[in-house]
Amino acid sequence: MSENESMNEHENIDRLIDELTGELTPVHRLWSPWVRAGLWIGLLLAVAAYFSMTTDVAAMLHRLGAAADMWLSVVGSASTAILAGIAVFQLSLPDRSPRWALLPLPGAALWIGASGMGCLRVLIEPASGHIAVADPNDCFIFIVGMSIPLSIIMILMLRRAYTLRPNLTAIVGGLAVASAAATLLNFVHPFNVTISDLAVHALAITIVVSANRLLGGNLLTPAK
């Protein structure tokens, strides 16, 4: 770089600093990621409370109590929703480690493992799987339908942040939304743990996470 070019660059930097300083306005500091994660979990609890008042909770508990894999699967999906919710608000800040994305993995592993155990149980002991069965299409519609408002809320909660990894943040946000929708599904749709049912669930969750990655990734990309 010639001396003149170097001087021009330094002048450009000086000018940019003057402009940024001139444009400076007071800002409201972003709430702590823990507070925002608390709000997200509070929202999920509020929705769950609404469903518990409007659905037959005793029947749901009876169904889940029928086999260990059933309630373990619910614990897995609920903990994924909570842990991914905590992770996504950490990832939404520029100075937080991308390793926060690993936080929901234990919950997801439990969720997937318990669901797999359920499949095995139904294969070994078919009678145990025949509880009240809902149409898998209804499960699909519920997970995707429930995920739409939750995704909108999640993106609104993340938009003021400034993530340096918009795609990773969007994927973890999508996982938080999809796992929350899958957990809430237990209130309204008794489902059978057959391979076809789980395949429908997996498809719905994949669609929700991918849609969040595609739409959320763009929406969360900070303007340079």
Next chain:
Amino acid sequence: MPAQRRAGARVVKLKALSSPMPKDEALDERQIADQRWSGWMAAAQSGDRAAYSSLLREIVPTIQRIARRQGVEGDHVDDVVQEVLTSIHKARHTYDPARSFTAWLTTIAQRRAIDILRRTSRHSKRERHAPLAYESYAEPGQEPDRPRDEADRARILGEAIGELSEGQREAVEHLAIRELSLAEASRLTGKSKGALKVNLRRAMKSLRSRLGGKL
């Protein structure tokens, strides 16, 4: 306001740190700078322009050092500086004064340096070192099939503008083609005047290098 109080407390702490007490000597320069920058940023969040200006000017060498450590070379180092300063401006509400400012700055600077490295690597992949090919080509402007009419020029320019990044294209469209003022373009795009200027300058640089003697 709490932020100002905290900033004030940091300044007091800083003054105490700069006093010649043996215990304070343990704190190295970086820690002192970090506390000073953190205080300035907290003050900037409350709208203190003097603190903000001091902060931005003082962190430039640190950003340059981070960029070089990431492998950025030559005039691209200053491109990183400009992008980091703009990013800091946009992300200033996300800084938590209870945490290290240097860590916050470093992460942003490293990320922007990687962005620049990726961008320059994409450009260099399109270029090949081919001295023979270079020798056998006519001088720019001397090619027999050089497009001369306005339609060809407009098409070539349009294609080159289309290859720019979104921010650069936006700046060219509003400021160079539509000839809007910076204030109007800033209002329309929601971007700061500084960011628009930087994008326009980069776009022009990029167009000049891409078009060479084509027009």
